[in-house]
Amino acid sequence: MINYIHSFVSPLGKILLCADKIGLSGLWFENQKYYAAGLDLTHAVTVDESFSDSEFPIISQTRKWLELYFSGIEPDFTVPLHLTGTDFQIEIWKHLLEIPYGITTTYGKIAETYAENHSLPHMSAQAVGNAVGHNKISILVPCHRVLSTTGSLTGYAGGLERKKHLLLLEQSFDKYRD
Template identity: 60%
Template sequence: MQYISRYQSPLGKILLAADDMGLTGLWFYGQKYFALHLDESHEEKSYSVLDLAKRWLNLYFSGQEPDFSVPLHLKGTEFQKEVWKILCDIPYGTTVTYGEIAAVLAQKRGLERMSAQAVGNAVSHNPVSVIVPCHRVLGSNGSLTGYAGGLERKLKLLELEKVPRY
């Protein structure tokens, strides 16, 4: 069973979803892939993981780096989960490129190279925006590319984290 709750952020309304293993979704209303993997049968109610995620978001949107993590239960392919794990390791206030993530994956798999485009596709399907920081991934030349929540939100999230101009 999944449980949902709503959160009003400075960047728009958010839908949160969780199950007994952790947070399964965090989507801005109107974003690409909104509520992907949300079970048809879900219930809106106060739930400990959702309450913890809201506490994390309150700190984050107040300009602070949260000093705790929210348990996650990410649903996707093994490749997507591998990419999302790398996203979770990007430090607050920093960025990486799709190509850098592809290079890490290639090295882990013993490959000469991996497609940055495949990485971009996995990043775009991240079901837990903000907490799994896909907004910290930039194009090869440092450009703002590909954010399911919209490039304006991506820019605002990077500004909130005081990321130097790219």
Template identity: 55%
Template sequence: MVYTDTYKSLLGDILLAADEIGLIGLWFEGQKYFANTLPGEHISRETPVLAEAKQWLDIYFSGKEPDFIPSLHPVGSAFRQAVWQILLQIPYGQTMTYGEIARRMADIQKVPHMSAQAVGGAVGHNGVSIIIPCHRVVGTDGSLTGYAGGMDKKIALLELEHTDMSGFFIPKRSFSCYSKNIKNKLQEI
């Protein structure tokens, strides 16, 4: 059985979903691929897994690095699972490029080359965002490329982690849907 609960974050509502093993989904309300791996049958109820994920999010949104990873059980192919394992290794407040992930995947699969575009597809379909930190992936040229939750949220998450963004190309209108109030809260953390 799959259970769901909502978490109210500084950046908007987040839908959490878990089975008996671990978290299967963490989506910002309205994001691309919202709840795409959520089965039709699910029950809205807090479980130990969901409580653990909420605790992690409480720590994270307070501006601190959580010292644990909640139980995870993301849904995806073996390739996607391998990419997501690499994402889990990106340190808090740091970034990695799609190209770097592609090189690591090539090493893992013992092939001479791996497509950064294929890696991008796996990163983009990460159903447990934030905890599996796809927001920490950037373009090889330093551009802040896509994020299913929206570019404004990606930037906000990186700023929350106090990531040095001086070398990044940040698109105009990045905070277009966020009020000054949210920017100020991020700066306080």
């Protein structure tokens, strides 16, 4: 499958976008942990700034989404996503998609929900944290909205300063979802 890659300049640094015919499959801050993990560059096409919206609609939609987001506006549309990972990771990432803009939750709460949904006596918050940390579509799959059980900032592959900035942008730094 062909991957289309594009560089987007954000207020927090360069972002690499990756899309295929299904949807956005990657969004990484330059030099972040797990940068471009799993990206197959052998079949990659670089999309430059002069592309047309109709040529690369997913890249175009993602750029528009990010422009709104970084201007402090909650985007009112979704970008098609192509989540790739283990079944467990994908389920956790889908849970992240349910966390509303401006709201946070904890690794522990996600673990509790996962355990309940699977009739398990317990699920490790650390296992959830590992899946969250390997999220390939930063910001749009909002892993930055997940905090430690105490409500402190932990574990963001893009860096804690970026996580704090994203939460402040959403005005959710002092809120967390029960």
